[in-house]
Amino acid sequence: MPRFALKIEYDGRPFAGWQAQADQPSVQKSVEDALARLDAGFAEGARIAAAGRTDAGVHATGQVAHADLQKDWDSFRLTEALNFHLKPAPVAILQVAPVAGDFHARFSALERRYLFRLVARRAPLTHGRGRVWQVQNPLDIEKMRAGAAFLIGQHDFTTFRSSICQAKSPVKTLDEIAIEEVEIPHGREYRFFLRARSFLHNQVRSIVGTLERVGAGGWSPDRVRAALEARDRGECGPVCPPQGLYLTGVGYPENPFGE
Known part of the structure; x- marks a missing residue:
């Protein structure tokens, strides 16, 4: 066939x-x-x-x-x-x-690539509703990048893993987290790009929700490292809602689509 x-x-x-x-x-x-x-x-x-x-x-x-x-x-x-x-x-x-x-x-598959879109503006969204996570206040992108740096590489991601995750091991290698800030009408959009061979259930949303707390000033960047090292789901920041998350690509030894 x-x-x-x-x-x-x-x-x-x-x-x-x-x-x-x-x-x-x-x-x-x-x-x-x-x-x-x-x-x-x-x-x-x-x-x-x-x-x-x-x-x-x-x-x-x-x-x-x-x-x-x-x-x-x-x-x-x-x-x-x-x-x-x-x-x-x-x-x-x-x-x-x-x-x-x-x-x-x-x-x-050798890797999966995800994008998470987070918009900071006070006015309600119209065109982006249901496609981004909205918060009201701007975030500190440099602090979020500093917190994200602790998560790059191979780690036990128990803290950032759903309690119903069925993966055999919480150990994963996170190859990249890049964060961009884009000006939009009356606000800012923050785009989180994550790349790994595979992810745990809710891992991306747990990471972005935690980094949002860093950007908002509720967490220091060092607290991300402490949360990771705790290997305790209770130490994770809030899990952000699903509507900002996009599966943007999958990598293979040879691209089946020839791109």
């Missing part, structure tokens, strides 16, 4: 997350329902696999999944057909590419 990689973009607001769940809308089910209109295997209950299982309300601009189809489709035609059948769900197939049979969207 031909295997295809799918690059997927979605607005996470109407979904209970990526993963298919009984009686709840999911991104996975939306894509599988579109495939079922095109492929007999999916009409009989075949499944797709994704690089990351994003939570309810989390968005994606570069999720990757793979699907085994009975028909050897032209990539462009499959992309167009899927997007037609995905309407009106806020899900788009950006690109489709044939891949080898041993390619796996999750297990072949």
